[in-house]
Each structure stands twice: as structure tokens, then as C-alpha cells.
Amino acid sequence: MLLKRWLVGDPLKSAQAVHERLPKTLALAVFSSNAISSVAYATEEILLMLILAGTAAISWSMPISFAILFLIVVLTISYRQIVYEYPEGGGAYIVARTNLGDQPALIAAAALMIDYVLTVAVSVAAGISALTSAVPSLFEHREALGLGATIFIIIINLRGVRESGTFFAVPTYFAIGALGVMVVIGSIHALFGQGGSVPPDDQTAVEELTLFLILRAFAAGCSAVTGMEVISNGVKAFRRPEPQNASTTMIYMSLILAALFMGISFLAAHHGILPKTDETVVSQLARLTFGSGALYYTLQIGTMLLLILAANSAFAGFPQLASILARDRYMPRQMATFGDRLVFSNGIIILGIFACFLLVLFHGDPHALIPLYAVGVFISFTLSQAGMVRRWLTKKGPHWQTKLVVNGIGAVTTGVATIILASTKFTQGAWIVFLLIAILVWMFRSIRSHYKAVSEQVALTRDHRPPLPRRNIVLVPINGVNQAVIRAVDYARSRPGEVRAVMVDVDPQATARIQIQWAQWGCGIQLTVLPCPYRSVLSSLLDYVEDLLNKEPDTWVTVVIPEILPARWWHNILHNQRALMLKASLLFKDRVILTDVPFHLKR
């Protein structure tokens, strides 16, 4: 407990909740690091696809980058409308649920959940790549480094929202600044003809430059826009007026994202940079711009921090989504409970476990994770935009036609992108995502139908009448006379009513001795000795209880079990095995109630 307190801090009162709201500067760091950090790998992923068709094909990188810029613009404009329309937080799940119905909403929720996990895994893996580009000797430890970073983020998040915000703001702004400086200086050099260039390194084509390959490159680049939806999920975390603050933050985020992404793509194309296994494209660019001195290392560290901290936005979003689902009974109830730091601790822990699992499974390699990535995000983008289209058509309201057109363009654009992503990545691993979405949706529905079945079964109807009082026969099974047994008997008679001690006659000598002791210590309670034909104490007791239940069809039977509670947990193997078996056998008898009376051992 002390360790937990030290790691996650003291519990907060409910009344403190409003102070946990984030000002814009902190919110930008918490919510947009995900989207902005993807500039560290998006350009590289495009190049990795194009290079399959040889060095010449990389001239396609700029047209593809412009297509992605168009996506950024469309998403920003259409998501602003969602932020205003859903000030309580309008994730794809909420928007789809209120406008399109259950099934699309659950698909959106499943897709988002999967992508939250992937965001953590991809961001951490890419962050470690930034580190190993600068310090190649760490390359072989990237899996362990990734796990360490993830666990660090989990602990930070269990500490609570605001502290995480502060903690994350400094490195986020630091990295944005460093990348910005690189893009600006690099562009000045490029436009005025200065700066180094990469030695020509012709690679032979392994594929033809087909339309399919270009679409695959576009799909890979779509990882740049992942995370843009995070703000719309978390509107409630902003200071008042929430929608305005969230919307402004979103525009800042998009501007930074667009500028950095286009700048890096432009510089990479200008210098003819090719992706390498052991060094990232951004690292190569930084070496060209800054040389291999302090500035280079500063930028790599900044990029690494930005990426690792980007995983944090998923830690803000995932538990919130899980708790919304839990409120709608699509997830286990405990996901909805606040942890004592006012954050959804359960969700944080589950997200962390799954992300660590992915990091281990894919050996911390970001390129191996990318084919799974972004498909889920684009499914949820499309469902939100389609939901908004439906909303304007039914709700109308001021300027609804304009809004309809905006979200309509959003829906069509993201829909087309989703189809491209799904078809080009399907065999590379996207099928796993579709399978997982199906499984999650089935799970959500099963959980809800179970809760529904339960509430029907426990519901009180008009036909029910308050029950009439019933008798309660209390049994205390004993196998000797000692303090633990006397304590149980003392408890059993603490309320008036019928109490019987029962013992099984395994060994007649012992039975006779216990009967004599009982006369002195038994508090005047009757001791029943049960025969034991099968040498099984358990079955003799069960037979007796069964008889009693049959003879007294309307009473409760309470079995008070004297139990030794050892001072050390592993001493349990030396005690209470019989009590455990008795309890397991009686658990499913309808009118039998079990009560342990623990006797606490000191040593």
C-alpha cells in the first residue's frame, strides 16, 4: 500500500474533480502529441512502400503527402463540428450510437479500442527507434526499452490527469520546437541551394510501380492522421467553455501536424533520402541539417520523448471510452468506477497490458506494427462522419445544409481512405483487426445481454410480496474443542435461535474425549454426533445438511465454520482444506448460508 501511494499519490476528493480540467496549453500537449508525433514515422512509411519499386519511384512521395494534407484539412473541419455538437465528449462511439444505432456504434468502439492499443505500441516502438538511430548500440535492446517506457507511462497515468499534463507538456513543446527548427533551417538551406546531400544509393526494384503500390504507400502514410480524433473524445477535460477551447486546440494541432509532416516529406524528397533499417528518416534529415553534434542529439531525444509521450493520449482516451461502454453495460461494470486518483485505473492497466503484449509479439519493431495500424481509426472516422451526416438530415437546425456538406465530404473522403487502407493492408495483417473487431463486438453484446438477463432475474415485480420471516437453524461443524471452535460457537449464539454443534464420528475414542470437553466448554449448546460409514467427514456433513433441508422446507440453514486464519498467506496450505471442500460443496445449495468465523493466528 505504501508503495502504491508513493507511486500514484494520495486519493482525491470528488470536489477536486473540476480543478482537474486542463487549460489549452496543457490539453494540446496531452491530446495532440499522438497526432503530431506521427510525423516521426509517416514519411518513412510512405518511402518504405515506394522503394519497393526502386529509387525512381520515391518521386511519388510528394503527391502522396499532398493527398494526406488534404485528409488533415478535411478531418479538422469536420471534427470541429463534432466538438461543438457533442460538448460532453463525442467519440465515434457516441456519435454513431446517437445517429446510426447500436451495431455501427459497437464497431466504432471496437475499432477505436484496438487502435488505442496500437497507438501505444507503435508510438513507443517508434520512440525507441529514434533513440537507437542516435545510439546504435542500443538497437538490440529495443524490445526491453519499449517495455520499460510503457511501464513508465502506465505509472505516470495512474498518478492522475493534471500531473500527467504538466509532465508531458514540456517535452512535447520541446520536441515540436526542435522539429520545427529542423524543418525551417532545412527548408531555407534547400531553397537557397545549401546543405549536404545523401550519397546516391541505387536500390533495385522488387515490384513494379503499379497504382496498387501507390495506394499502399498512401495507406502507410495515413498513419500521419491517426490521433486527430482524440480531442473530440475528451472535450469534457477542457476548461469552460469546453467546445471553443477544444476546437481552438484542434486547429493548433492540425497546423503543427500539417507543417511538420509536409516539411519532413519535402526535405526527404529534396535530399533523396531513402529509408534504412537501423536509422530513421528523421534522424538522417537531422544529421544533414545539424551535423552529428549536440543539436542532432537534442532533436533525437525530443522526437523520442514526443513519441513515447504520444502513447499517453491513448491512456487518456482508452479508459474514457471503456467507462462510457461500461456505463452502457457493454463492458464489465468495474470499468466505469473511478480509481482513487479520479482516473479510470482499470482501463489504464488493461491498455498497458495489451500494449506490452504487442511490443513483445512484434519485438518492438514499429514497421511490423504499422500494417495493423490506422485501419481501425479510419473505420471510426468514417462512422463518425456518416453519423454526423445522418444527424444533420434528421435534426436540421441553423446552417444545416453547410454542415451537411462539410461532414458529407468528410464521410466520403474517410470512407474512400478506409477502403484503400483495408484493401491494401488486408493480407499484411489488417485481417487481424477485422477479426478482432468482430470478436470485440460479440463480447460487448454478450456482456450487455448477460447484464440484461441478470437485471430481469433480480427485478422485483408487482407480484412479489415482502417475504415472511423464516426460521434459521445454525450449525457449527467441529472436530475438536479449542479456542477457534469456541469462538465460532460464541458467535453462533450471539443472536437468539436454534444453534447445533455437529461433529463426525471418525474415531470413537476421540469422539468420547471431545464430548467430555464439550460438556465444559460448549456454552450449553447441543452437540450432535454424526456416523461416518465412508470415512469421509465431508459426505457425512453433507448428508446431514441435506436431511435438514428436506425436513425443514422453509428454514435457512446457516453453517458457521471455525477457520484458522494464518499469519502468513502461504500457511493456508496447512489449514482449512476441509473447510474449503465443505464450502465448495454447500455453495450451490439454495437455503444454505456459509459464515466463516476466523481465528487470527499471531505466528
Add this chain to the structure above:
Amino acid sequence: MLLKRWLVGDPLKSAQAVHERLPKTLALAVFSSNAISSVAYATEEILLMLILAGTAAISWSMPISFAILFLIVVLTISYRQIVYEYPEGGGAYIVARTNLGDQPALIAAAALMIDYVLTVAVSVAAGISALTSAVPSLFEHREALGLGATIFIIIINLRGVRESGTFFAVPTYFAIGALGVMVVIGSIHALFGQGGSVPPDDQTAVEELTLFLILRAFAAGCSAVTGMEVISNGVKAFRRPEPQNASTTMIYMSLILAALFMGISFLAAHHGILPKTDETVVSQLARLTFGSGALYYTLQIGTMLLLILAANSAFAGFPQLASILARDRYMPRQMATFGDRLVFSNGIIILGIFACFLLVLFHGDPHALIPLYAVGVFISFTLSQAGMVRRWLTKKGPHWQTKLVVNGIGAVTTGVATIILASTKFTQGAWIVFLLIAILVWMFRSIRSHYKAVSEQVALTRDHRPPLPRRNIVLVPINGVNQAVIRAVDYARSRPGEVRAVMVDVDPQATARIQIQWAQWGCGIQLTVLPCPYRSVLSSLLDYVEDLLNKEPDTWVTVVIPEILPARWWHNILHNQRALMLKASLLFKDRVILTDVPFHLKR
């Protein structure tokens, strides 16, 4: 439960126990298969050591075999005296305990336990070797085959003693017969100059033929006498008069063992057979004697069955030893309880698990297990014989001088053999056995001292007085009004006394609604609403209970928890998480007693 019944049969009454006694013919099969089966590998192990000094060194195998024959004779004569002196079963533990004291007894018990486990592993592994000698294509599956055979024996043993006896008698006698025929025919051929011979296959020496190597070969051959002590452990399982029957059976066993072992050693030496990786020595001998026809396969199958079934004698001995230790409180109490087939089910299961573990660890290779083997047995031999020497010195009685000499020779012989075994095998793995013996002895002592501490803590002394009746305040924490809650309230008021329903005010609206429902359904029981400053239902309840305990220093506080009992166990993740936390928090409060009132869901 049905599966269990089908696998292990119906429970037996205590009165049937006497009929479970074994006649001599069955007892020979059950108790001596261990000792006799070792002829299948003992000669081979001697040769495997000698061959290290080149082909010429194997001429030493006959002298070594005669030394082991001497051991067999000494052990038979001296163990007969133990059987008569300890008709209740005189394992090394009992003999050492009554004559030498605790520490030697516990060492003997630990040594025996380890060797029971090794007996199962070595016998099964050697049995599978007999099979793979005949069918080489199965060689790569020997680990899986060994595990399968072990599990088979576990199930057979859980069915009970007599059935196992019958089950094991036929193949045991069959194998003894087949090996006997081979030795007789082979010897006739050898003496009259007929029969094939193995093609000369000179192997270069990797070690010099030192005294140490010869002692190592002797130590390896000592595996032949393992299992000779099993009968003395199980005298009680014989028909009346137990000592005479056990003693006679022991002599038969020794005769068969000596004849087969010396015969195989003689034939192997005569034909100059060398050990091979993929074929056992017995298999090579059988091919020479019978050719590769049906008789050869009959013998291999017989040997395999004998070896696999030999593991059974450990399954008869280990649980018996464990239960004796449990009666003396050196093992957990449940080891002493009869399972419902009158066998010590717990012991059987534990032995089976450890043996499977060893088979997996050593990949089912008998030669890898042999260095660990026999050390433990010889330690226990020496301790029993030393115990008997001490016994005759103190007890005296008729002919005590003769008896003293017999056991004295036994003690010295086995003592010398133990020193040879320990010193030659120490670095090959015997150190593990010594380490395990130390750990087990420590464990035995810890368990006993824990039980002693417990019985002191629960003991009733003269100072104790029967307790005066105390009050009992019953709390029912609720979070709504439904059938499960009403059931708990109904139970709580089934005995007169003070009952309070308590709820935590998380959401004022819900609280108001529940209070209205309570008026109708609450059976007139007072509902206390607790404030909830930290949004934690748990801590509010705990604070309330704590207050109550402080205000009422002499009452019991019973917390009656309405609990949903799902129809399927995995539904538990969707329920009762809060109840679980509450119970965990209240478990260690001294005067608080927890009672679950389960509400059984149908679906």
C-alpha cells in the same frame, strides 16, 4: 464428477478396508516389480561406466555384478528382521524414528521421498527405452510417451489398491517369465558354445581404468537393488499373518532379482555386448537369443510393461510414507486423509506431478536420471540398518546377538556403499539430492513447528472461562433494491437482533429513489445512508464499520453481503468485484464476520 467416478470407481466403505489386503501372489507383483525391473537397466549402467576406459575394461562387469549380488543377499537377510520387528510397516523413517531420533528419521524420510519420485521417472523412462529399442521410429517421441505412461499409472492408482494389484500382476509375471526364458536359453547356448556374437566394435578409451571408475561403475549398478525396501514399508497391506507373508514374498523377490541380474550380466559379458544410444543391452541380448521375431518383441513388450508398472510400487509407497509423516505433523494434514477409494489420493497426485516434471526436465532419458538415483535409497538403507543395530543393543530380547550381527553387517555394507555412491556421483548430480534432502528436512521441521505453534495458540487452558454471550449487530450493505438484496435482508432478520441496511450516497438522485423503494420492500429494517466524500463506496463502508467497532467494543459485527452467483463461473468477472474488495478489506478485522447470501442466477 461423473468423469471422476468413471475413472476411479465408486467410494468404498471403511468396513471394506480389510478385504483390500493383498495375497502374496499379488503383493509380489505390486511390491517387487520396482526391484526386479531394475535388471532392465542395471547391467547397462555398469557397462556404460566401464566403456569409458575402453572395450577391455568391460571384463570388470562380472566382479562388480558379484559385489552387487552380495548387497542383495545382505539386504534380504537384514530387511527380513525389520519386517518381523515392525509388522505395522517399518520404513526407514519408522525404524530411524523409534531408534535413532528425529533428525536421522527425517533425513531417511526425505531421501525416500526423493527416490520414490526418481523411481517413477527412471522406470518409466527405461520402459519407454525398451519400447524404442524395438520400434526405433518412436525414439523421438519418448518424452511424450513417458508422460502418457505416467498419467496412465496415476489414474490406475487412484482407482485403489486391489484393482491395481490384479491389473499389475499379469504383466509383471509375464515379463519375469520372458526374461527368465531368455536368461535360461541364453545361458544354455553360452555354456554349450552355441549362439551368435556381437560384431567386434572397439571403442577407444576416454578415461583410464582407475579404481574410481570401477567404483563409479559399481555405484551405477547399485540401481539394481533400489526398491528392495518397498516390502518393509508395506507390511500392513499383506494378509494375516503379515510379517510371515511379507518375509516370504521378500525372499521370492530377491531370488528372482538375483537370478535375472546375474544372468543378464553374465550373458552381456559372455557376448561382449556394449551399450548403444538407441538400443538397450537387454534388447541386444534378446536379439542374439531369439532373433528379431515374435519372441523378441514379446520380451521387449514384457520388459516395457514391467518397467512402467514398476513405477506403481512407488505409488504404493510414497503416499503411505507421506501419510505417516502427516500423522506426525511433518506434512500437511490433508496428506493423512483417506481419499474416497481408500488410497491416499493426495500423495498419488503429488508423486505423479513431480515424476512428470522430472521426465520433462530430463527429456525422458533414463541415463540422465540415473546419477540422481539410488543415493537416497542407500542413505535410507544405512539409517534403517543403523537403527536396528541400536535397537538390538537397547532392547536385546531372544537371540539379540545374532540379530545384532546381521544388521551390523547390513549397516556397514550399506554404509560403505552409500559413501561410494555419494562420492562418485556427487558432481554428476547427487549434490542435487543432498540439497533436496536438506530442503525437505527443513520443510518437515517448519511444518511441524507451525502446527505446534497453532495448537498452542488455540489451546484452551484452565484460565479460560466459557465466554459470556455478546451482542451482534448485522449490517446489510445495499446499492439498490432487487431480489438479491431482499433475499439478504430476509436472511439477516431470520434471527432476532439488530439489523441495519446501509447504503453509500454516490448519486443523490439514485439514493432518493432507493429510499422510496426501501419503504415498500425493506421489511421494516432501518436504512442508513452514508456520505461518500471520496467517491469510494468501499472506504465509506469501511469507515462506518470502523466507527461501529470503536463505539461498541464488545459486540460482533456481521456484514451480510448480497451476492450474485452466476450460472457460469466466467460470468464472475462481471459481478461482485465490489463485494470481493469489501470482503478482502474486512477479513482481518477482529470482530467482523462476513456472510455471503448468494442469489443463484439461472442463466
